[in-house]
Amino acid sequence: MTNKICNPTNDEITKMPLGTKINEFEEKETSITALIIAKEQAEAKNVVMIKELEHYRNFFKISLDIFLTVGPDGMITDVNMAAENAVGIPREKLIGKEISTYVTDSHKVQAGHQQIIREGVIVDHELNLKHVNGATTPFLFNASSYKDSDGKIVGVFAAGRNITATRKAEDDLTHLKNNLTQLVKQRAEELILVNKELAFQNEEKKKRAAELIIANKELTFQNEEKADRAAELIIADKELAFQSEEKADRAAELVIADKELAFQSEEKADRAAELIIANKELAFQTEEKADRAAELIIADKELAFQSEEKADRAAELIIANKELAFQNEEKDKRASELIIANKELAFQSEEKADRAAELIIANKELAFQNEEKDKRAAELVHANEKLACQKEKIEKFNNQLECRVIERTAELESLNKELEAFSYSMSHDLKAPLRHIAGYISLLIKKYGSLFPKEGEHYLDMISFSVENMNELIEGLLHFSRSGRIDMNKKILNMNEIVNTLIQPIKEQEIERKIEFNIEPMPLAFGDLEMMKSVWANLIENAVKFTRKEDFTKIVIGANEEKDENIYYIKDNGVGFDMNYSSKLFTVFQRLHLRKDYEGTGIGLATVKRVITRHGGKIWAESKVGEGASFYFSLINRKGNEKTWK
Numbered sequence: 319m320t321n322k323i324c325n326p327t328n329d330e331i332t333k334m335p336l337g338t339k340i341n342e343f344e345e346k347e348t349s350i351t352a353l354i355i356a357k358e359q360a361e362a363k364n365v366v367m368i369k370e371l372e373h374y375r376n377f378f379k380i381s382l383d384i385f386l387t388v389g390p391d392g393m394i395t396d397v398n399m400a401a402e403n404a405v406g407i408p409r410e411k412l413i414g415k416e417i418s419t420y421v422t423d424s425h426k427v428q429a430g431h432q433q434i435i436r437e438g439v440i441v442d443h444e445l446n447l448k449h450v451n452g453a454t455t456p457f458l459f460n461a462s463s464y465k466d467s468d469g470k471i472v473g474v475f476a477a478g479r480n481i482t483a484t485r486k487a488e489d490d491l492t493h494l495k496n497n498l499t500q501l502v503k504q505r506a507e508e509l510i511l512v513n514k515e516l517a518f519q520n521e522e523k524k525k526r527a528a529e530l531i532i533a534n535k536e537l538t539f540q541n542e543e544k545a546d547r548a549a550e551l552i553i554a555d556k557e558l559a560f561q562s563e564e565k566a567d568r569a570a571e572l573v574i575a576d577k578e579l580a581f582q583s584e585e586k587a588d589r590a591a592e593l594i595i596a597n598k599e600l601a602f603q604t605e606e607k608a609d610r611a612a613e614l615i616i617a618d619k620e621l622a623f624q625s626e627e628k629a630d631r632a633a634e635l636i637i638a639n640k641e642l643a644f645q646n647e648e649k650d651k652r653a654s655e656l657i658i659a660n661k662e663l664a665f666q667s668e669e670k671a672d673r674a675a676e677l678i679i680a681n682k683e684l685a686f687q688n689e690e691k692d693k694r695a696a697e698l699v700h701a702n703e704k705l706a707c708q709k710e711k712i713e714k715f716n717n718q719l720e721c722r723v724i725e726r727t728a729e730l731e732s733l734n735k736e737l738e739a740f741s742y743s744m745s746h747d748l749k750a751p752l753r754h755i756a757g758y759i760s761l762l763i764k765k766y767g768s769l770f771p772k773e774g775e776h777y778l779d780m781i782s783f784s785v786e787n788m789n790e791l792i793e794g795l796l797h798f799s800r801s802g803r804i805d806m807n808k809k810i811l812n813m814n815e816i817v818n819t820l821i822q823p824i825k826e827q828e829i830e831r832k833i834e835f836n837i838e839p840m841p842l843a844f845g846d847l848e849m850m851k852s853v854w855a856n857l858i859e860n861a862v863k864f865t866r867k868e869d870f871t872k873i874v875i876g877a878n879e880e881k882d883e884n885i886y887y888i889k890d891n892g893v894g895f896d897m898n899y900s901s902k903l904f905t906v907f908q909r910l911h912l913r914k915d916y917e918g919t920g921i922g923l924a925t926v927k928r929v930i931t932r933h934g935g936k937i938w939a940e941s942k943v944g945e946g947a948s949f950y951f952s953l954i955n956r957k958g959n960e961k962t963w964k
Contacts, residue, residue, distance in 0.1 A: 384457060384478035390471055392416050392431060404457070404480075406450035422446040422454055430461070434474050438463050445478070456481050484769070487762060494755050495781075501751065502788070519729065526722060752792075756785050806846040806932065813840040813854075813886065816847075817875055820855055824862055831871060833862070838876030841884050843953050849929045856922040857888045857949055864892035864947065883935070883952045891946040903939055926951075 384404055386397040397412050405412070405420045418424040423446065430443045439462040446454045461476035759782055762770075770778065814837060821835050843850065858873070865871040868891060877886040895903075904927040930937045930951045941947035 383480075384459075384476075386417070386476050386478075388417055388431075388474045388476065390435075390473065392418065392427075395473060401478075404447045404449070404455060404478075420448050422448055430459070431474070434461055434463050435471060444481070447478075456485055484766060487758065487766075491755070491758060491762070491781075494751060494758065498751050498755065498788075519726070523726060526719070526726065529719070752785050752789050756782065759785070806849065808845055809847065811843045811845055811847060811850055813843055813850075813877065816851055816854055817858070820851065820858055824858065828862065831866075832869070833865075833871040833873065836872065836874045836876075838874070840875075840877040840886065841879050841955065843884065843886075844956075845933045845953065846929075849932070853926050853929050853951070856926050860922065860949075861888055861890040861892065861947075864894075865890050866892075868892060879955065880952075882954065882957055884955045885950055885952050887948060887950045889946065889948040894941040894943050894945050894947050896943055897941060904937065 381398055382400055384398065384401045386401050387395045389395050394412050394415050394417055397409050399409075401412065402409055407420075412420075418427040421427050426443070426445060430440050430445075433440050439460075441460050443459045443461070444456060445459055446456050448454055457478040458481045459476050459478040461474055463471045463474050466472050759778055763778060767775070817837055817840075821837075825833070825835075858875075861873045862871070865873070870891075872891050874889045875887070877884050879885075904923050927937050930953075934954055935952040937949070937951040939947060939949045
């Protein structure tokens with residue numbers, strides 16, 4: 319049995335066993351009073367704490383983020399309204415349930431719970447909560463343990479935030495980045511293909527031009543061949559006329575030879591007749607000699623008988639002897655003449671044979687010449703036919719070449735249109751996604767900037783820088799493309815006015831720098847105003863940019879007037895460059911300095927070279943590392959092209 323001990327308000331303070339002595343009670347009175355006071359103070363504090371807890375409970379209840387408490391055993395001890403909405407289950411049913419029941423990855427819950435028990439806190443722990451309708455929602459949790467007065471963990475307090483929008487933004491950003499990378503890669507490949515096609519067409523154009531030159535040379539050669547054939551034909555005609563004259567002369571000679579042969583035949587006949595007469599005369603003289611001998615015998619006999627007649631007969635005999643001697647001489651002469659006549663007759667026979675042989679040779683020569691004439695005529699006909707065929711081939715080739723030129727021109731025009739369409743596509747299809755990326759990055763920084771760690775902020779800065787750089791590259795490519803396609807409106811240009819107009823804004827922008835511009839008088843130029851402005855703008859901006867690290871900047875701009883061209887120049891005292899790499903200066907995307915040291919896209923000088931080349935000039939540079947750089951470009955002056963300037 320015990321006795322109750324109460325305070326004045328009849329509240330039970332303690333119980334004492336029956337039989338306890340009063341003096342023992344009195345000894346404990348002081349401690350009981352202290353206990354009562356302590357209890358009342360504790361109850362007052364509890365009231366205050368309950369009010370504060372109720373106050374925080376209201377915040378806890380209406381928060382848009384999930385708040386929940388979990389016991390050491392992993393059972394839910396309390397949740398707010400946001401947690402009820404996340405899983406679709408009332409608070410009363412959630413309390414006392416394991417938290418892993420409402421999470422897709424239970425092992426992550428266990429790992430997180432162990433980390434809290436071990437370290438006392440966990441940050442940015444991602445879990446997917448399951449709704450009763452089957453949907454899952456990503457949440458990012460921060461949690462910490464709370465302990466009793468003995469330091470023992472009595473529970474875990476967790477706060478979670480819905481990161482669906484953030485996840486979607488990250489996915490959209492990743493998707494945009496992938497699309498941009500793919501699009502840039504695709505456009506770069508298309509640009510490479512277009513450049514290859516353009517290079518191929520330029521090669522084709524060069525080949526066609528070479529073929530045209532060869533065709534012209536062939537045509538010139540054929541014309542020369544035609545002229546040679548015509549000259550040969552004229553010579554052949556003259557040769558034929560000469561041979562005809564020769565033939566006529568040979569025929570006349572043959573007629574004369576025939577007449578001579580006939581005359582010689584007549585002479586031969588006359589000589590034969592004379593020989594017959596001479597033979598008859600000789601026979602007669604022989605008979606006369608025999609008669610004279612007979613008469614001499616008779617005379618001798620008569621002399622013997624007629625002594626008186628002896629002197630006369632002697633005289634007659636002397637006369638007869640003389641006559642006989644004369645006749646003998648005449649006989650010898652006739653014999654000599656007969657021999658000569660026979661020789662002459664033999665000679666004439668030989669001459670006749672020679673004339674006959676010459677006549678045969680002349681006839682053969684005439685036949686040969688007639689054959690040659692026929693061959694020449696056939697060759698002339700063949701040459702004319704070949705010339706006509708070649709002329710037809712040349713006309714056909716010229717027609718084909720003209721058609722090819724027309725086709726190539728049409729193809730080039732089509733390619734130019736495609737290139738223009740490609741440039742338009744670059745300016746819209748590429749720049750539009752860039753604007754979207756820049757916009758989303760701005761929204762991310764504005765709305766969720768405080769949630770990103772420093773590393774995340776660095777990544778966003780890098781993306782922004784890349785977007786800006788990509789935009790500059792696209793603008794540079796567009797300007798480079800337009801510089802080779804737009805029509806030029808040439809007129810007389812005052813280079814000093816152009817340069818002074820361009821350097822004035824630079825002086826205002828770079829007011830803190832010590833920059834000295836030395837502009838020398840320059841001769842007039844003939845070209846497109848806007849294009850020439852872009853040339854000077856690029857060169858002046860480069861000079862200002864690459865002298866940035868100098869304490870004092872000096873830029874000299876001037877020109878030298880040569881015979882047929884003007885040489886314009888710009889010189890600076892900047893960082894300069896190694897001349898071994900000067901070939902890269904005027905090539906697209908080629909840079910001789912790091913981007914972190916000097917900004918730029920590597921397109922400006924390529925555009926300058928294209929503009930100067932279109933104006934019929936050249937551009938080059940001279941430099942030494944650390945001693946500045948000098949850029950020169952040439953343009954045809956009035957002396958070099960007076961007609962164009964007028």
